[in-house]
Amino acid sequence: MKNTIFLNLKKIIRKPLATVFTLVLAVITFGFSTIINLHKTLKADVNNGGLYLPGNFKATIVIDSLAGRARHLAVNTNGDIYVKLRFPDSIGGNVAARDTDHDGKADTIVKFGNYDDKGPYGTGMRVHKGYLYFSSEVNVYRTKLNPNTLVPDGPLELILHDAHGEHEHDAKPLAFDNDGHMYVAFGAPSNACQQQNRVPGSPGIKGCPLLQEYGGIWQFDEAKPNQQQKNGTRYATGLRSVVAMDWNTADNCLYVVAHGRDDLRLLFPKKFSAWQSAVAPAEEFLKIKQGTDVGWPYYYYDPIQHKKLLNPEYGGDGKKTGEGAKYAQPLIAFQAHWAPNDLLFYTGNQFPARYKNGAFVAFHGSTNRSPYPQAGFFVAFVPFKNGKPVGNWEIFADGFAGRNTVVSVSDAECRPMGLSMGPDGSLYVSDTEKGRVWRIFYGGDKTKFGNAQLAKMEQRKQLPNFKIPNQVRNNFATGMLKGGALIYNKYCVNCHQKNGKGDGNLFPPLSGSEWVTGGKYMEKEPGIRVLLSGLEGPVTVKNKPYNSVMPKHAFLSDGDIAAVLTYIRSNFGNNSSLVTASEVKKIRASLK
Numbered sequence: 001m002k003n004t005i006f007l008n009l010k011k012i013i014r015k016p017l018a019t020v021f022t023l024v025l026a027v028i029t030f031g032f033s034t035i036i037n038l039h040k041t042l043k044a045d046v047n048n049g050g051l052y053l054p055g056n057f058k059a060t061i062v063i064d065s066l067a068g069r070a071r072h073l074a075v076n077t078n079g080d081i082y083v084k085l086r087f088p089d090s091i092g093g094n095v096a097a098r099d100t101d102h103d104g105k106a107d108t109i110v111k112f113g114n115y116d117d118k119g120p121y122g123t124g125m126r127v128h129k130g131y132l133y134f135s136s137e138v139n140v141y142r143t144k145l146n147p148n149t150l151v152p153d154g155p156l157e158l159i160l161h162d163a164h165g166e167h168e169h170d171a172k173p174l175a176f177d178n179d180g181h182m183y184v185a186f187g188a189p190s191n192a193c194q195q196q197n198r199v200p201g202s203p204g205i206k207g208c209p210l211l212q213e214y215g216g217i218w219q220f221d222e223a224k225p226n227q228q229q230k231n232g233t234r235y236a237t238g239l240r241s242v243v244a245m246d247w248n249t250a251d252n253c254l255y256v257v258a259h260g261r262d263d264l265r266l267l268f269p270k271k272f273s274a275w276q277s278a279v280a281p282a283e284e285f286l287k288i289k290q291g292t293d294v295g296w297p298y299y300y301y302d303p304i305q306h307k308k309l310l311n312p313e314y315g316g317d318g319k320k321t322g323e324g325a326k327y328a329q330p331l332i333a334f335q336a337h338w339a340p341n342d343l344l345f346y347t348g349n350q351f352p353a354r355y356k357n358g359a360f361v362a363f364h365g366s367t368n369r370s371p372y373p374q375a376g377f378f379v380a381f382v383p384f385k386n387g388k389p390v391g392n393w394e395i396f397a398d399g400f401a402g403r404n405t406v407v408s409v410s411d412a413e414c415r416p417m418g419l420s421m422g423p424d425g426s427l428y429v430s431d432t433e434k435g436r437v438w439r440i441f442y443g444g445d446k447t448k449f450g451n452a453q454l455a456k457m458e459q460r461k462q463l464p465n466f467k468i469p470n471q472v473r474n475n476f477a478t479g480m481l482k483g484g485a486l487i488y489n490k491y492c493v494n495c496h497q498k499n500g501k502g503d504g505n506l507f508p509p510l511s512g513s514e515w516v517t518g519g520k521y522m523e524k525e526p527g528i529r530v531l532l533s534g535l536e537g538p539v540t541v542k543n544k545p546y547n548s549v550m551p552k553h554a555f556l557s558d559g560d561i562a563a564v565l566t567y568i569r570s571n572f573g574n575n576s577s578l579v580t581a582s583e584v585k586k587i588r589a590s591l592k
Contacts, residue, residue: 055453056444066435072125072418124174135172182222185242188215193297198551204313238294244343251387257340282333295327337366338376348425352449368494372469377401408497484567500572508541511572
């Protein structure tokens with residue numbers, strides 16, 4: 001296995017001899033983990049590495065950037081950091097990092113884990129009982145950790161294999177209980193179990209067959225190798241897509257923050273406005289017990305009306321409740337499309353007492369709230385007492401996006417993804433855009449922390465990244481669009497974004513895309529065919545992998561398809577020839 005190692009020894013050399021002797025003596029006497037607790041005066045970065053935090057919380061950037069960028073992460077009991085890469089390569093899909101001189105910055109970074117499957121969805125990363133568990137899109141692996149070696153030197157064990165193959169919503173988040181069980185979510189390859197996925201107006205399938213193998217959480221043996229889904233137990237159902245999942249040891253129960261469905265307006269424009277599609281459905285914070293049914297694909301939770309409503313695929317219109325009340329209701333309904341991508345119950349003692357056993361949630365940020373501002377891009381905190389949320393959710397860490405108004409998701413400088421707690425109780429946060437990792441710690445008198453320290457963070461809820469948009473005033477498209485731009489804004493902007501750069505994760509860019517550009521007739525054909533026939537499954541755009549669903553747009557007229565393709569080919573830095581209605585007509589005829 002090839003490893004790439006970056007080691008900075010200058011910091012250690014600059015240390016006074018007495019300091020080096022103290023560190024060596026601590027290792028000999030108490031072991032490596034003691035060193036983690038030696039730096040009581042860990043220094044914060046200027047402006048806390050760009051983050052806004054409550055009171056005397058501080059932050060330092062432990063890793064400034066990873067070439068493969070980051071998804072989830074885990075911190076070992078000795079302080080070593082393990083990160084799941086978003087874009088693995090032939091060297092490896094994971095990174096191990098160590099702070100050898102204990103100044104708060106990782107100075108040894110090693111890439112490892114050259115396993116076969118490396119799609120962009122692969123997400124799980126947890127340290128459990130001395131093992132590092134991590135997942136790709138279709139597999140869950142583990143390897144034994146050795147505190148004497150940064151890179152795990154134990155064999156790579158395949159614990160679970162998903163025989164379905166890669167598909168939409170194919171993350172594999174992981175959680176572990178106290179009885180030897182591993183919990184894995186199986187996302188549904190569908191938006192709402194339509195007869196034709198993501199085709200406008202297509203009805204939902206009654207008695208959705210996907211629920212037999214998707215759209216839920218399965219329980220497995222945490223140590224048994226080579227398991228498949230059939231070897232596990234379906235623990236909960238009615239969950240279209242789960243990425244944020246954790247076991248709460250305070251009440252010995254599983255919790256998730258589930259992604260809501262997408263595209264209410266795009267798929268049912270006669271029933272839903274752009275504003276309704278931007279603010280619904282909720283991202284649901286749920287307590288999951290064996291047998292829990294959350295109601296997907298039949299129902300979604302509306303955070304404005306505070307109730308579950310019937311999905312339009314099954315006859316809903318934004319008002320009908322049907323039998324929604326009989327399904328599991330959220331503990332908290334977060335705003336739509338914030339993309340909850342990790343959940344962590346805090347069990348440490350470094351933070352003020354109010355954080356003990358509470359829940360941190362990393363919101364990756366929305367992609368499909370256009371023509372309204374995108375939202376999220378922060379870490380929330382939910383106080384818990386006696387196993388139940390108390391009070392409102394709070395903004396714990398903000399500033400990742402680098403701006404208060406995000407028009408297109410690619411405008412966000414950073415997007416929080418993974419959460420992990422260090423051995424000293426610090427909170428680590430990973431970012432998918434730069435591959436950055438922050439360490440957040442408390443630097444004040446814990447007994448004096450209270451509402452006064454939270455007030456400034458509460459005020460941030462009035463910023464566009466958090467505030468429910470005004471239906472008229474915050475609509476970026478009002479009075480501005482016509483022709484191909486109008487069609488793009490209606491059908492394309494939620495995925496490919498206002499600036500045509502996509503979200504860098506699920507939805508590919510149109511800017512400079514080989515699927516879009518070109519001047520000759522035959523070079524226009526791929527774009528026309530994709531609009532008419534749709535596209536599903538793994539694709540490569542500008543040398544990066546994507547795996548989502550591009551719905552058919554054959555319902556558009558030849559003129560409308562020509563107009564929107566012409567708009568795309570002449571904007572976003574593209575400079576290609578126009579597409580005519582006759583060219584679209586010719587290709588449409590060939591498809592029949």
